Amino acid sequence: MTLWQGRLAGEMAGEVAELSVSVSFDSELAIDDIAGSKAHVRGLAKAGILSDEEASVLLEALGQVGAELASGIFVFLPTDEDVHTAVERRVTELAGDTGAKLHTGRSRNDQVATDLRLWSRRSLLEVAGEVVALQEVLLRRATEAGDAYLPGYTHMQRAQPVLLAHHLLAHGWALARDVDRLVATVERLDVSPLGAGALAGSSLPLDPDFVAEQLGFASRFENSLDAVSDRDFVAEALFDLALLGVHLSRMGEEMVLWSSEEWGFCTLADAYATGSSMLPQKKNPDVAELARGKTGRLVGHLTGMLTTLKGLPLAYNRDLQEDKEPLFDAVAQVRAVLRALAGLYATAEWHQERMQAAADGPTSAAVDLAELLVARGTPFRQAHALVAGLVRESIARHVPLVELVQAHPDLGDAGAQLLEPGVPVSRRTTPGGAGPVAVAEQVERFVRRLDVDRSRLEIHVQTLYASPVPDTAPGAGSAPGGAAAEHAAGHAPPPPRA
Numbered sequence: 001m002t003l004w005q006g007r008l009a010g011e012m013a014g015e016v017a018e019l020s021v022s023v024s025f026d027s028e029l030a031i032d033d034i035a036g037s038k039a040h041v042r043g044l045a046k047a048g049i050l051s052d053e054e055a056s057v058l059l060e061a062l063g064q065v066g067a068e069l070a071s072g073i074f075v076f077l078p079t080d081e082d083v084h085t086a087v088e089r090r091v092t093e094l095a096g097d098t099g100a101k102l103h104t105g106r107s108r109n110d111q112v113a114t115d116l117r118l119w120s121r122r123s124l125l126e127v128a129g130e131v132v133a134l135q136e137v138l139l140r141r142a143t144e145a146g147d148a149y150l151p152g153y154t155h156m157q158r159a160q161p162v163l164l165a166h167h168l169l170a171h172g173w174a175l176a177r178d179v180d181r182l183v184a185t186v187e188r189l190d191v192s193p194l195g196a197g198a199l200a201g202s203s204l205p206l207d208p209d210f211v212a213e214q215l216g217f218a219s220r221f222e223n224s225l226d227a228v229s230d231r232d233f234v235a236e237a238l239f240d241l242a243l244l245g246v247h248l249s250r251m252g253e254e255m256v257l258w259s260s261e262e263w264g265f266c267t268l269a270d271a272y273a274t275g276s277s278m279l280p281q282k283k284n285p286d287v288a289e290l291a292r293g294k295t296g297r298l299v300g301h302l303t304g305m306l307t308t309l310k311g312l313p314l315a316y317n318r319d320l321q322e323d324k325e326p327l328f329d330a331v332a333q334v335r336a337v338l339r340a341l342a343g344l345y346a347t348a349e350w351h352q353e354r355m356q357a358a359a360d361g362p363t364s365a366a367v368d369l370a371e372l373l374v375a376r377g378t379p380f381r382q383a384h385a386l387v388a389g390l391v392r393e394s395i396a397r398h399v400p401l402v403e404l405v406q407a408h409p410d411l412g413d414a415g416a417q418l419l420e421p422g423v424p425v426s427r428r429t430t431p432g433g434a435g436p437v438a439v440a441e442q443v444e445r446f447v448r449r450l451d452v453d454r455s456r457l458e459i460h461v462q463t464l465y466a467s468p469v470p471d472t473a474p475g476a477g478s479a480p481g482g483a484a485a486e487h488a489a490g491h492a493p494p495p496p497r498a
């Protein structure tokens, strides 16, 4: 069945169905479609368009469709064009003639926009919760790492030693910005399009504010044309996920390098590694490689979506159907990577002696030598040239740098002491710096930031559970708390881990 059969004669051509039918992927929106429909029914009852009894019948039917979906017995028919058709078809089977009133004053255009915002709100909060879980792993590993250090690199050349904790938390702070972006996107998309109709609103006395409240949206649309054609939130979500993916990719790349024999900075747990079908000795970092590899498609989804949107005239165009698959895929892929990478980081064994040996190279204190000279009154540019000259001489004449430093009248013993293992990193004392004192403070700040982000997420998750208005259709819908509460109860995101 199509919902628009009356206008066109005969059946849809097979090729058209193949091109346009979306139920294979938009069935993902079923629970949101039911929530939106329940709110709409309550709105119709409030407007006097449905009797209380009719509203009850429809709400009960929608409840049953929800139960059938939850228990996996709901059957999508090959003739269901999309999820909206499937739900309305089943409601009509259950509710008889009253089912024919469900779509009053509504279009699939405002309906699908509503569904996708509900889905995005929940899913992005779930992703953010999983980012926090990965941050917690990084924090734990950072705390355990104590004063272990490794080379910090610029241009992939050893530059200055940094604490392992500092390095791990660098990723943690990048992820904190991802959480911030995801939550900001959720806050911005928290607008109900329901009531915009096909594009222009309605002649019926509908109340978009009322249905927005029913669904726990922060507000309703301001402009019906914008409401049905706005997919900014999809593009934003795809950007958030692509950038998060880029961060995960960089982490993955690093673990590929660190677990190689060349680096030898860590050994991956067997559960988070893979073998080779041909080479019996191999232990491969596939999790880290997939973290890196998945990012290509995440970036592709973003550019694809922006390209789909860029030429569209107002208002709804069928092109917009292309918003769902990239978004669903991006969320699924990022979540899979987040979980696996959290496990990888949680279980990797660090080889601190290898890290430290690499960081204790003779030139790791070069800038400390220059800064010693600065402290003694030499302008930095001269100090830099002097130390660079010693490094060059050390290499050219095969003389250990420490001997040249010791022998230099401006450096001597104090200079030589700076070359002792572990000394350079201990001197990175400025706020946000890589040494133990600064990192201890950073850890405290990171813990506080995680607490703040967890509470932010918690508040949003609670909003999904709680309905701001009581159920107003008498006898309709059982759950106190209205459609938003029912909706959230069915699909509660995991509360962010404490």
Ligand code: ARG
Binding pocket: 022, 026, 082, 108, 109, 112, 316, 318, 320, 321, 322
């Ligand atoms: N499957 C469609 C989409 O995802 C639903 C809206 C259809 N609207 C329409 N006017 N054909 O965009």
